[in-house]
Amino acid sequence: MLGILRLDVWKGLIGGAIGTALGVFITMIIRSLQGLDNTWDTTATSPWNVIVIPACVMGTLGFLIGVGSMTDWLKWMVGRKGSDGHYHPKPGVPQWHRYFGMDTNHKVVGIQYGVLGIVVLLIGGLFALIFRTELAEPGLQYLSANDYNSLIGLHGQLMFIAVLLGIGAMANYLVPIMIGAQDMAFPRINGFAFWINVPAAVMLLSSIFLGGFDTGWTAYPPLSVRAHLGMQMALIAVFILGFSSILGGLNLIVTIFLMRAPGMSLFRMPIFVWGVLATSLLQLTATQFIGLSFLMVTLQRAVDIPFFDPARGGDVTLYQHLFWFYSHPTVYIWILPGLGIISEILPVFARKPLFGYPFIAMSSMAIAIMGYLVWAHHMWASAMDPFLRVPFMMTTLTIAVPTGIKFFSWLATLWEGKIRFATPMYFTLGAIVLFLLGGLTGPPSALVVTGLHLHDSHFVVAHFHITVFGGFMFTYFAAIYYWFPLLTGRMYSETLGKIHFGVMFIGFIIFALSLFRVGLLGMRRRIADYTIDFGGIFGIEWQMLATIGAFMAGLGVLVMLGNLVFSAMYGKKAVHNPWRSRSLEWQIVAPPPELNFSALPQIVGHPYDYGLPGSVYAILSPDDQVVAEPVKPNQITPSKPALPAAAVTGD
Amino acid sequence: MATAIERHHAAVEHHHDEHHHHVIEFTPAQRLSMNRLGLWLFLISETFLFAGILVARIVLLRDEGGSFTRPELDQQLGLVITFILLLSSLAVYMGETAISRGEIGRFKAGIGAAIVMGLIFTVGVGYEWSIAHFAPSDGVEGGMFFFMTGMHALHVLTGIIFLMIVYWNGRLGNYTKQSHWGVEASALYWHFVDVVWVFFYVALYLIGHVPEVH
Numbered sequence: 076m077l078g079i080l081r082l083d084v085w086k087g088l089i090g091g092a093i094g095t096a097l098g099v100f101i102t103m104i105i106r107s108l109q110g111l112d113n114t115w116d117t118t119a120t121s122p123w124n125v126i127v128i129p130a131c132v133m134g135t136l137g138f139l140i141g142v143g144s145m146t147d148w149l150k151w152m153v154g155r156k157g158s159d160g161h162y163h164p165k166p167g168v169p170q171w172h173r174y175f176g177m178d179t180n181h182k183v184v185g186i187q188y189g190v191l192g193i194v195v196l197l198i199g200g201l202f203a204l205i206f207r208t209e210l211a212e213p214g215l216q217y218l219s220a221n222d223y224n225s226l227i228g229l230h231g232q233l234m235f236i237a238v239l240l241g242i243g244a245m246a247n248y249l250v251p252i253m254i255g256a257q258d259m260a261f262p263r264i265n266g267f268a269f270w271i272n273v274p275a276a277v278m279l280l281s282s283i284f285l286g287g288f289d290t291g292w293t294a295y296p297p298l299s300v301r302a303h304l305g306m307q308m309a310l311i312a313v314f315i316l317g318f319s320s321i322l323g324g325l326n327l328i329v330t331i332f333l334m335r336a337p338g339m340s341l342f343r344m345p346i347f348v349w350g351v352l353a354t355s356l357l358q359l360t361a362t363q364f365i366g367l368s369f370l371m372v373t374l375q376r377a378v379d380i381p382f383f384d385p386a387r388g389g390d391v392t393l394y395q396h397l398f399w400f401y402s403h404p405t406v407y408i409w410i411l412p413g414l415g416i417i418s419e420i421l422p423v424f425a426r427k428p429l430f431g432y433p434f435i436a437m438s439s440m441a442i443a444i445m446g447y448l449v450w451a452h453h454m455w456a457s458a459m460d461p462f463l464r465v466p467f468m469m470t471t472l473t474i475a476v477p478t479g480i481k482f483f484s485w486l487a488t489l490w491e492g493k494i495r496f497a498t499p500m501y502f503t504l505g506a507i508v509l510f511l512l513g514g515l516t517g518p519p520s521a522l523v524v525t526g527l528h529l530h531d532s533h534f535v536v537a538h539f540h541i542t543v544f545g546g547f548m549f550t551y552f553a554a555i556y557y558w559f560p561l562l563t564g565r566m567y568s569e570t571l572g573k574i575h576f577g578v579m580f581i582g583f584i585i586f587a588l589s590l591f592r593v594g595l596l597g598m599r600r601r602i603a604d605y606t607i608d609f610g611g612i613f614g615i616e617w618q619m620l621a622t623i624g625a626f627m628a629g630l631g632v633l634v635m636l637g638n639l640v641f642s643a644m645y646g647k648k649a650v651h652n653p654w655r656s657r658s659l660e661w662q663i664v665a666p667p668p669e670l671n672f673s674a675l676p677q678i679v680g681h682p683y684d685y686g687l688p689g690s691v692y693a694i695l696s697p698d699d700q701v702v703a704e705p706v707k708p709n710q711i712t713p714s715k716p717a718l719p720a721a722a723v724t725g726d
Numbered sequence: 727m728a729t730a731i732e733r734h735h736a737a738v739e740h741h742h743d744e745h746h747h748h749v750i751e752f753t754p755a756q757r758l759s760m761n762r763l764g765l766w767l768f769l770i771s772e773t774f775l776f777a778g779i780l781v782a783r784i785v786l787l788r789d790e791g792g793s794f795t796r797p798e799l800d801q802q803l804g805l806v807i808t809f810i811l812l813l814s815s816l817a818v819y820m821g822e823t824a825i826s827r828g829e830i831g832r833f834k835a836g837i838g839a840a841i842v843m844g845l846i847f848t849v850g851v852g853y854e855w856s857i858a859h860f861a862p863s864d865g866v867e868g869g870m871f872f873f874m875t876g877m878h879a880l881h882v883l884t885g886i887i888f889l890m891i892v893y894w895n896g897r898l899g900n901y902t903k904q905s906h907w908g909v910e911a912s913a914l915y916w917h918f919v920d921v922v923w924v925f926f927y928v929a930l931y932l933i934g935h936v937p938e939v940h
Contacts, residue, residue, distance in 0.1 A: 151908075152891045154898040161749060257750055260760045325767045333760050359767055363775040371782070371873070380862045380869035382786065388866035393785050397778055670749060 078169060083142050083176025084273075090141020091274055095134030102126045117286035117304040124307050125377045131278055131311045138274040143177040144267040160262050162669060177270060179262035182667060184269050185248025186562070191269075192240030193636070195276060199233030202226045204629055206603075211622035215604050223603035224289035225282070225305065231292025232279060232309060236316060238409045238543070240272060241551050243323055245412060246351045249558070250327060252660040252667060253345045255336025255676045255693070260329040268322040271315060279312035281305075291601050293402070296383035296394050299372050307376055310369040317366040320408075324358030327351055336659075336693075338678035342433055345658050345682050349436040350415020353443035357404045357411075361447070365401035368394055392458045399450035406539075407446040410510075410546030411439050414481055416554045417503050421485055422683045423656045424500040425492025429683040431484045438477035445474050452521050456530045464523045471521040478514060482507070493686075498572030499654075502553035505580045509587075510545030513538060516591065531601070534594025541587045552579075552635065559639065560649035564665045567646060571638040575631045582627020589621035651701050657682055657692045663699050673698040758907060765911050769918050772881075776922050779874055783929050786866045794934030797867040798859055804931045807850035808923065811882075814843035815920045818889070822913040828903040830896060837893045837909075840916065844886045851879050867937065874926050881919045888912040 103113045103126060112122050139145050147157030160179050164170065173183055174190075206226045209218045218226070247265065251258055259265045282288060286303025299306055331352050335344065371382045371394070381387035383394050422429040429435065451459060451467040485507055494500070516538040519525045529535055552575070559567050593609045598618075609617045652661040659676060660667065674696035684690035752760070787795045821836025854875070860868035892912045895901060901909055 151895075154895045154900055261764060321768075321771050325764055325771070328767055329760050329764045333756070333763060359771045360774045363771060364778050367775060367778045367782075374873065378862050378872075380873055381866055382782070382869060382873075387864070387869075388786060390786055393782060396785075397782065400778070672750075673748070675750060 078172070081168070082172055087138045087142030087270070087273070091134045091138030091277075093141075094137020095130045097137075098130035098133035099126055102129045119301045119303065119306075119376065121304055123304055127304070127307055128311065128373065128377060131274075131308070131315070134278075135271065135274045135315055139267065139270055142270050142273075144263075144270045146177070147263055177266045179258070179266050180669065181247050181251045181259045181262070181265060184259075184265050185244050185246075187269050188240050188247055188272075189244030191272060191276070192237050192244055195233050195240060196237035197632070198280070199230050199237055200629055200632060202230040202233065204625060206230070207622045207625045209603065210605075211619045212616070213604065213606055213608075218603065220603045221287060221289060224291070224601070225287025227601060228288050228291050228294075228309070229279070229283060232313060233276075235292065235313075235405075236272070236276060236279070238547055239316070239320060241547070242351075242354065242409065242412050243269065243319070245347075245416070245551070245554055246323070246327055246355075248562070249660060250330060250348055250351055251334070252663070252671050253348055253658060254331060254334060254339060255659050255672060255678065256330065256334040257670045257672060259326050260334055261326050264322050264326050268319045268326065271319045275312045275315040275319070278308050278315070282308040282312070293398065294369065294372060295398075296372055296375070296391055300375050300383060307373060310373045310376075314366050314369050314373070317362045320358045320362045324355035324362075327355040328359065331355075336676045336678050338693075342436065343678055343681060344436075346418040346429060346432065346435055347412065347415035349439050350411045350413075350418075353439040354408050354411040357408045357443050357446060361401045361404040361408075363401075364397050365405075368397035368401070371397070392454075395454050395457050395459070396451070399453045400447070403450040403453060404443075404446040406543065406546075407442055409543060411442060413506065413545075413547040413550035414510075415439065416550040416557075417485060417506055418481070418488075419658075420499055420503045420553055420557055421488045422685050423654050424495050424497070424503070425489050426495075426685045427488055427490075427492040428681075428685055428687065429484070430487035430490075431480070432681070432683060434480050435484050438480040441477040442474065445470065445477070449474060452526070455523055455526045468521055468523050468526075472518060475514065475517070482511065482514075497556075497654075498567070498569060498576060499553045499557035501573065501576040501580075502549050502556065505576060506545045506549035506553060508545070509541050509549060509583070512587070513542030513545050516541070529594065531599055532594040533590045533598040533600055536600050537587045537590035537594055540590070541583075544583055544587075549580075552576075555635070555639070557654065558660075559642070560653050561660055561665045561667070563643045563646070564649055565642055565646035566649040566653065567642040568638050571634055575634040575638065578634065579628050579631030582624045582631060584624070586621050586624030586628060589617040589624060593617045593621070657685065659693055659695075662693065662695055662701065664701050672696065754905065761907055761911065765914060769914070772918065772922075776877075776925070779877060780925060780929060783870050783874065787870055787934060789935075789937055795867055795937045796930060796932075796934040797871040798936045799871070799931055800854060800857065801931060803850060803854055804927065807847045807854075808927045808931075810843050810850070811847045811920055811923055814840040814847070815917050817843060818913045818916045822906075822909050825896065825901050825906045825909050826903060830899075833896055833901075833909075834893060837889055837896065841886055841889050841893065844882055844889065844916075848879055848882055848886070851875050851882075871930055874930060878919070878923060878926055881922070885912070885916045885919050888915060 106113055106122065106125070113126070115121075115123060117123070140149070147160070150157040162173065162178065162180055162183075173180075174187060178184060178187070206218065206223055209216060209223060247259065247269075282305030285305040285308055288294070288299070288302040288306035288309055290299045290302055290306065294306065294310060299310070331344070331348055335341075371380075374380045375382050375384070381389045383389045383391045385391065418429060418435050448470045449467060451463055452471045455464060516534070520529050520535055520538050556567055556572055559565075596609050597607065598605060598609065605618075611617050611620065615623075649665060651665070654661070662676075663671065672695070676696070676699070677694040678692065679694060680690055680692045682692050684692070784794075789795050817836045817840040819836075821833045821840065824830075824832035824836055855872065858868065858871070860871075862869050862872045889912050892901075892908050895908060
């Protein structure tokens, strides 16, 4: 048990504590010498709005140095040789320790992202259930108004991080294997980009103890300038998280462009990689804008630069423009990998080629590029020049074209396919349904006439949540179940998987439809209490139904967690390539070896030629190729017995 | 969970031993092109940051009639430090070309001169801060001035640190004609920071007029 004490993450925490303390003390001493006040309080004008900035920066640096994520760089700086960047087992140190320290292997980093993402998801989900319980009935029952506000703001920002971490998990684990590489282009940056999330998440959560903040996740000034000290922590935390997004995106772009296996042209990449590429381009560039907008609020709070104070020449609308220039593209950052997952999983379960591959690939890029041009549709009700409304409405509606291409391609892929129903397929189809509902409720929110009416109502909340559930959450769950046998070499429980899907899908539909309803009836978002009787159905109030639906969705996540943990420990051994995919990651042994491939695979065909006789996708080194074992019909649980794996050929 | 992870790794290690996987090393040329693409992507990302700051300047620093305003600054000082910073780019370039010819003496002279000029620039900006007629909180003209020069000076300072690291490693003999990515990267970053200043100098010192009253 004492081995736990030797985890690198403790060194990181000690380093973080030392850095934070140093930051606090140095700043306090400098301020004292200048004759400035250092009294502790958590108001918006507290001197601690200044002191926490160096404290957070130095704390983050201390954590990153302590955990070892900068060791090689520091050695290079002084002219010494660093490590070779590969994992070498140390005698006496258990293997699992590497998951709690700096590691450069993309699969370890991917799992680190995934686990931290699930933890953050659970906390953010718990917050949602708390305030959803408050909203179930009129009147304030459990929460104070300020706690309610802090919880909705933190729910938004935590889920924001959880989704980005989920994307990091999938992209890091899958992309290098899918393109036939041994690791990412910059493995050290990869490990660094993961670990920077940990201090940032801690900072963000600490805001709840520092007065919280009442702005919601968007942190609009002037309210964010007047919010408690917790606001400052949340702003700095998100700023620091931006480094992870930018570096992660940079790493993936270089990996995808320069490390593909011989023969893998861009249009022979698995379609998920296209989604990740489009997302990475957005992460690389747009993230700077949320950093900038939050930095400006941070500085106005700390040193009173009047960026957003109209009395001194500032402009609050400027914040909204800068903020949404990132925060609209960010929903495409979330959904593009998710839509890639749908396109990845459908052909495997329909046993048909992906319909219109190049169009799907290009539609991802089109969504990414057009994503830059729609931000002001969040601002119909702002002080923005009304002249700008129409062009932004037009660009917003145009996004439906590339999205529609994807929908029709998915339908055409399913058409006359030999569809096999297993948990990943259920979640994929569920994602398509939800994303369609999200898409259809988009135009009413985007059209200026109806958008002004729906602005800041629960209708918009429901639209946003159903889009993200369809575009990301359900596809993420599909991905987790789909690649679980690859990650662990074991099979999850199909029954529990289907229960998860059923509970979650029905629960979420109830939740979303109730929210649409109360939103249309005038329920505003970010309101802790309401007095209107919204009516209901079957004798249950809509607000209560939304809460019940939310709890069902939460229950579904718990079922999944139980399933995953139990199956990882005691699950049946998975057969090789249980879904009979042609993609590279399923051709090698599961779980994949440290370096994935002993020799680069040769790509000679198209990845989705399912059912085309004689088609070949890749030729692997005999060392990597797994010889198909004879399969007993009951060895895996899907409804139809798996056929013997036919490696990388037609079917 | 621990047991599952351990088993996971037992499987990994088993396979590892079976096939003796080895690292497929990149050629130096491949590694260099990866590094170059990575750095350029980073610079593109930074471009978005500075472009956003310029947008904020364009939106905020206007008078009621809509024409541009600017903070009241020491024009001579601004011109001199701008000149010095641009000259430092030339020095970095000389250092970089020198190391690609293997001339360590000229390399040190070039990089060293750039470090000194970068420091003079930073001190110049600091002096401008100290003689400013306004505080950051007085108005957006002053606020934007401190914000823009501060963000830029932060990048200049990191650039100076990179150049110092490169100088030190050069002294230790860690760079050769063929292999000096660190020099190339720091030089490119330095040029980038200089180009940013060209825009910031115009935005802060040249366009618009000083408003009558603060």
